[in-house]
Amino acid sequence: MKVDQIYTGCLAQGAYYIESNGEVAIIDPLREIEPYVNRAEKEGAKIKYIFETHFHADFVSGHVTLSERTGAPIIYGPTANPSFKAIIATDGQEFKLGDVIIKVLHTPGHTMESTTFLLKNESGKDYAIFSGDTLFLGDVGRPDLAQKSDITQDDLAGFLYDSLRTKIMPLADDVIVYPGHGAGSACGKNMMKETVDTLGNQKKMNYALRQDMTKAEFVKEVTDGLTPPPQYFPLNVKMNKEGYDNIDTIIEKGTKALNPEEFETIANAVEALVLDVRHQNDFIKGHIPRSIFIGLQGGFAPWVGALIKDVKQPILLITDPGMEEEAVIRLSRVGFDNTLGYLAGGFEAWKSAGKEFDTISSISAEVFKTRLETENVEVFDVRKDAEYTSEHIENAKNASLEFINDYLSEIPKDTPFYVHCAGGYRSVIAASILKSRGYHNLIDVAGGMKAIREAGIPLTNFVCPSTLKNK
Template sequence: MQIDIIETTSLGDRSYLVSAEGVAVVVDPQRDIDRVLGLAADRGVRITTVVETHLHNDYVTGGLELARTVGADYVVPAGDTVQYARVPAADGDVITAGPMRLEVLHTPGHTHHHVSYVLTDAAGEVQAVFTGGSMLYGATGRTDLLGAEHTDTLTHAQYHSVRRLAAALPEGTPVFPTHGFGSFCSATPTSGTSSTVGEQVRVNPALTQDEQAFVDQLLAGLGAYPAYYARMGPLNAAGPEPVDLSAPRTVDGEELACRLTAGEWVVDLRARTAFAAGHLPGALNFELSTNFLTYLGWLYDWGAPLTLIGETAEHVARARRELVRIGIDRLAGAAVGTPEELAAGPSLGSYPVSDFPGLAQAMAADPDLPVLDARRDDERAGGGVRGSLHVPVHELSARIDDVPSGEVWVYCGSGYRASIAASMLARAGRRPVLVNGSYGDPDAGAAAVGLHSGSVAA
């Protein structure tokens, strides 16, 4: 048997292609199924079965379209109510695909009906377990995505589910979770890129703590999660439409200017420093990197016209692929080129870029310097730049009036969220200075302004 990992780093998730003797099973596929189809073709295998561990809350599944495209069985937890035909997976069921057998274990916690799949060969030997959002690497899936009224029940259930997996499986069993590689679906930070049941027995909080200690720790670690999560479960239950990765309509500079004047969502995909050096006034900067999808999906006014600006057609195509993964299927258009090439109106906008040592110098010269901290609440709890105003970037649109007029220095943990915030402030008429650096770097981060992580900030 061969287990291929299909990474989606922008969401912190993994899908899997499991193959043997010319047939294959796919676990928790992403929306852009061409990656799975291409891998199956490379392996020379036929996909006969597609399985889901749960109705996902952080992305739109590609499972339904993949199963229909290749004529495979589509297996979804039996307890989930869906609007399409599927093979229900209930505790104790066994799904067969060639020499592969997948035993279904009900492992509630991340959701009520979550299941894990234990992979065995024809001889009954355990080869792996696919744990979805249950047992992760040094953590578990978060338990608050279905609403506060379910969180306590699901947290206790998660504890017992992880313990059930550990008790049922040999210590050497490889563990293959869907979440936990930067995903907000993880309750607490994960560690590592591979593991076994035996290793998890030694390090996983659900297996090293008593039940109440685990529950208390998990609940204490639950911070904010992207707003678009609320839309994913219903989309997956209804059955997503076939994916569309075609190029959006081309928009010229004159049309861009009209959209910017109207206050529409026009997103510049360039690097944060390039955007700061020169951009179309009114555009927002979501740098096309690992965090692009999470934060655009989090802040986006769902359903509003969305236009992309990319340096190349490839940049636009990459952003398009990312966006369909969370169900942003319809773009108002896209423009390709530099700001200078696309400008059809007044001069370009710009703002300065500095770093934490630069912020320290500016604060020394002006102790009342306006500084904005765009990090999450859990990060702020560990300290912050003295005197800074704390407004998490996902709250900034609603709280823009809290930010002083004029010049404002903006920082976050790495510079990525600060760049989004800076572009929002620029659009609102402020004069941002982007602090582009790592808060946690002792040489160039918070230490440069006299505060270390964990210091109490005013």
């Protein structure tokens, strides 16, 4: 028996490859299926089952395409209602895979169809659980994604409490936990950085598995501090339930090379969003006016999903040479399938064609420190609320990137202001959005909070009265 976790850091997502005696099961595959198909072929094995722990909200799974390619059935737990052909398993149903067994444990709570898959080894002993978004390391799945209006987040949290205590916690301490996500995912609040653990350790470390916790206490703790889910979540759920275009078609359309004239014509004709995925330092030095920066080298796909409201939005790409297909694939992972092409030759081709371009004013933390000491400056910290509360520049205002459009009325258009984040990635995203909205008086603090600390700028950990309130 082989169990491999295929972890994708950009999405903080774990897919799983299980092989026994020439038969393979894939759990929660990513949309690009070639790695799974190629792996099985290399090992002379056949993909027999595709298991889905639930209808994912934060990414588009590869289950439909993988099933079409291999003929393997898609398996959901009870109450799932996909539009395509699938096996809707009963609670406790078992599926034989080579010399091992995968057992269905219906664990509603994150969503009503959420299911944990229990792997029994060749001896019939409970070996591992693939818990999807039911149980993370250090946390559990958020219970506020119900697709039916008559089910509240408190209802789901109550179901999750029961699922954990009747299906998960009775299992032996040596059972391995393979979660659907790790730290950085928007599907939970406070996950550990590790991606594999034992259930016994989780019983000690995970607040949600406290033996003496009442249901009321659980509901309160699980629902406390939940931020609004990204707007693309329901759109991804819809795609995962109803199906989607083959990724090969998406790649072919999205990797069409366009010269500057063609690029500009299409951008204007269909009101395409020009998305620049280069490094933030390159974007600062020069970019197409009103283009939006979200770099591939950061948390690309989640930020695309959080900041671009409509997955059907037409997109044109500015990439480094050779990164066009990578960008299209990573957009498709979160359901953004309407990429129309990329600028051949990149930004340099745009400049060489004599087209207008823009830049971002950026200063070092040392220069910023001098200005803080000698001028009356206005500072906007675009990190998350919790980061800001933990430590921030005195009198800086918090304008979290994921809600940046809600703060526009608070940001000056006529006087200079400064933006920073933790390391320089998010502040340039924020700067690009603000410039596209007509705010050209901003100044980026290069290196973010890391550079600010190193420059010795005084910090405070108290929420000051100037903190902006989420609209």
